[in-house]
Amino acid sequence: MPVQGKGGRRSPRAAVPPPFWVMVRKEFGDHIRSWRFVILLAIVVLACAGSLYASVSALKDGQSASAASGEGSSSFLFLKMFTETDGSLPGFLTFLSFLAPLIGIALGFDSVNTERNKGTLSRLLSQPLYRDDFLNAKFVSGLLLIAVVVFSLGFLVMGMGLFTIGYPPTPEEFWRVVVMLLITVVYVGLWLNLSLLFSVRFRQAATSALCGIALWIFFPCLLRHDRQPRRQRDVACRHGRRRHRHPPSGLDDDALAAVAGLFVPGSGLHADAA
DSSP, rough: EEOGGGGGGGEOOOOOOOOOOOOOHHHHHHHHHHHHHHHHHHEEEEHHHHHHHHHHHHHHHHHHHHHHHOOOOOOTTTGGGGGOOSSSSSSSSHHHHHHHHHHHHHHHHHTHHHHHHHHHHHHTTTSSOOHHHHHHHHHHHHHHHHHHHHHHHHHHHHHHHHHHHOOOHHHHHHHHHHHHHHHHHHHHHHHHHHHHHHHOHHHHHHHHHHHHHHHHHHHHHHHHHHHHHHHHHHHHHHHHHHHSSSOOOTTOHHHHHHHHHTTTTTHHHHHHHH
């Protein structure tokens, strides 16, 4: 709304943003300028670049083998860049699901307890500011940065794949990649929220960081340990069904009847003895 200035001139009043978005911008800038974030981002980018090289090598070998055999299947070829590997390194999704939670933990493990130890928390909360806005600003700024990093890595992989294999993605493949990146942002946001909880609960930043890293190491090992016996049970059930449906071909009907007569009275050997 214009206000009256000197000399009768009207000057537009600058719109004052809400305190919530002021804190979001301040925290976002602090995260980008921190060396901790730069180092973690470099580690994730190098790991994803190595996985991209392994997946492109595997796809090229698969294309050459299919061309030699004359099959030439290209179903969802662009999506295979995110999952395929030649065995030297894990795939892009494996690296991203394992290393991306580190970014969420690093962005939130000292968000609250550091300000409490420096004495700036009481000074900040003495302003006309809701405590919910303070915590939500910490979370939203970190989540925005995580979304920027994850989508940048995903689109970088898509661009490098388009440049190397020369196969453009279909609209279905593109939207599948976008949905996958959104799910990854939500997944890393859960780790960010968990690290913020530890930062509120513990006074020392080292304690909250250790709790977050311990959970980061514990949960993948637990899921992998629970998945292996389930696969073994499925394989055993499958083999059991196959044996039940297809009896050994070396036994004829007379031999099967003789074996059944050992256990069922009135048939087989029991009938002959009678």
